[in-house]
Amino acid sequence: MKHVVLGLLALGDRHGYDVKRQYEARFPAAKPLAAAQVYATLERLERDGLVAQGGVDRAGGPDRTSYTATPAGRAELHRWLSEVEPPLPYVGAALLTKVTLAVLVADDAAAAGYLRRQRAAHLDRMRELTRLKSDPASSLAWVLAADYALNHLDADLQWIDTAMIRTADLSKEMRP
Amino acid sequence: MSRASQLPAPATAATISARGIVKSYGATPALREVSFRAEPGEIVAITGPSGSGKSTLLLCLAGILQPEAGEVWFAGRRIDDAGEEARSRMRRTVFGVLFQFGQLVAELTAAENVALPLLLSGARRREALAVARTGLDRVGVADLADVHPSQMSGGQAQRVAMARALVTRPDVLFADEPTGALDSLAGEQVLTELTRAARQGGTTVLLVTHEARVAAYADRELSLRDGVVDGPAHEVEYGPGR
Numbered sequence: 483m484k485h486v487v488l489g490l491l492a493l494g495d496r497h498g499y500d501v502k503r504q505y506e507a508r509f510p511a512a513k514p515l516a517a518a519q520v521y522a523t524l525e526r527l528e529r530d531g532l533v534a535q536g537g538v539d540r541a542g543g544p545d546r547t548s549y550t551a552t553p554a555g556r557a558e559l560h561r562w563l564s565e566v567e568p569p570l571p572y573v574g575a576a577l578l579t580k581v582t583l584a585v586l587v588a589d590d591a592a593a594a595g596y597l598r599r600q601r602a603a604h605l606d607r608m609r610e611l612t613r614l615k616s617d618p619a620s621s622l623a624w625v626l627a628a629d630y631a632l633n634h635l636d637a638d639l640q641w642i643d644t645a646m647i648r649t650a651d652l653s654k655e656m657r658p
Numbered sequence: 659m660s661r662a663s664q665l666p667a668p669a670t671a672a673t674i675s676a677r678g679i680v681k682s683y684g685a686t687p688a689l690r691e692v693s694f695r696a697e698p699g700e701i702v703a704i705t706g707p708s709g710s711g712k713s714t715l716l717l718c719l720a721g722i723l724q725p726e727a728g729e730v731w732f733a734g735r736r737i738d739d740a741g742e743e744a745r746s747r748m749r750r751t752v753f754g755v756l757f758q759f760g761q762l763v764a765e766l767t768a769a770e771n772v773a774l775p776l777l778l779s780g781a782r783r784r785e786a787l788a789v790a791r792t793g794l795d796r797v798g799v800a801d802l803a804d805v806h807p808s809q810m811s812g813g814q815a816q817r818v819a820m821a822r823a824l825v826t827r828p829d830v831l832f833a834d835e836p837t838g839a840l841d842s843l844a845g846e847q848v849l850t851e852l853t854r855a856a857r858q859g860g861t862t863v864l865l866v867t868h869e870a871r872v873a874a875y876a877d878r879e880l881s882l883r884d885g886v887v888d889g890p891a892h893e894v895e896y897g898p899g900r
């Protein structure tokens with residue numbers, strides 16, 4: 483969160499509410515940010531000297547403080563950008579947990595039924611994202627977000643397909 | 659007015675369906691009572707693991723293979739028991755086929771390749787070539803009109819093959835792994851153009867693929883497993899065309 487706000491301020495000074503709006507424009511498929519969360523983050527960044535207050539804009543409406551990334555803030559942003567993300571340190575996605583429990587608790591047919599419905603739900607979502615991506619009116623931000631989601635859903639689906647084949651063996655092993 | 663628009667519009671009610679299709683290769687059963695129906699203009703992905711019978715189903719529906727049992731219907735008429743002559747005429751007129759390796763004729767230019775189905779149906783050369791150029795333009799490769807297949811990249815050849823498959827404005831396009839030989843970005847462009855052209859022309863597309871990302875371009879999925887339709891029985895749609 484901290485680095486996302488820093489990154490958006492590195493693109494230009496803005497008010498807290500603009501940070502929220504910019505976030506939604508750059509990451510259109512993400513869950514929207516709560517304004518309160520943005521203000522709290524800005525406060526913390528200011529305390530740590532990573533952002534500073536600029537002028538106050540009184541044009542139309544309530545006073546709004548604009549923020550700017552300090553040199554220390556920019557340095558911190560670039561340090562973070564150069565760091566690789568840990569590749570899946572914990573394997574505990576909701577999908578995995580649910581399938582494992584379905585195999586443990588439910589019978590094979592019920593587990594297979596669940597996997598089949600999950601597969602259909604995944605493919606529905608992939609169709610939706612593909613339509614969105616193929617629309618010439620979609621912005622690059624949307625296309626990038628759709629590509630990301632499609633690749634991940636595709637990986638889930640390949641795993642679901644394998645899981646459907648393994649279900650029988652898996653249930654034998656886990657139910658002594 | 660473009661030349662292509664002078665060609666007849668696809669017939670309505672061009673429903674294609676199969677009922678209880680059985681097909682084996684010697685002792686190997688490939689399809690065991692497969693039933694299926696696609697409405698006009700629908701894009702259906704035929705998916706399933708390798709060897710599940712996807713290509714065999716497509717070949718039976720397109721009238722290239724004859725099933726041992728079951729029926730294939732198109733536009734309200736039974737077609738599986740029609741003679742070879744009639745079935746091959748359908749493939750030149752109301753059906754289009756597109757396979758993994760474009761199968762372009764090496765001796766011909768892109769425009770000549772695309773014009774081929776029209777020439778085989780008796781169109782005049784000048785007109786066929788003009789329609790072919792429009793078709794090449796529609797899939798974004800107008801500049802390849804005078805190029806021979808050996809001078810094209812895989813993705814370019816695939817688009818030319820796509821233009822050829824669509825040039826007769828078929829009612830049904832049969833595509834077997836049309837992006838199988840391409841990397842993902844080139845494949846994506848082929849699929850985007852294929853589905854856009856099909857939706858514009860009201861063409862039904864039966865798209866065989868083993869990839870979910872390709873299947874996601876379709877309106878729905880028919881999943882095969884070991885020669886049968888996968889899924890609870892109530893999900894299976896069948897019946898002759900209306």
Ligand SMILES: Nc1ncnc2c1ncn2[C@@H]1O[C@H](COP(=O)(O)OP(=O)(O)OP(=O)(O)O)[C@@H](O)[C@H]1O
Nearest residue numbers: 683686687688707708709710711712713714715868
């Ligand atoms: N010409 C052939 N001769 C003999 N057996 C064949 C022939 N073509 C297909 N088969 C067999 O029929 C079954 C179905 O094959 P088909 O080619 O329809 O599968 P598919 O789903 O298209 O597979 P893939 O994804 O590998 O292309 C398989 O068991 C296959 O080995």
Ligand SMILES: [Mg+2]
Nearest residue numbers: 712713714834
């Ligand atoms: Mg095949």
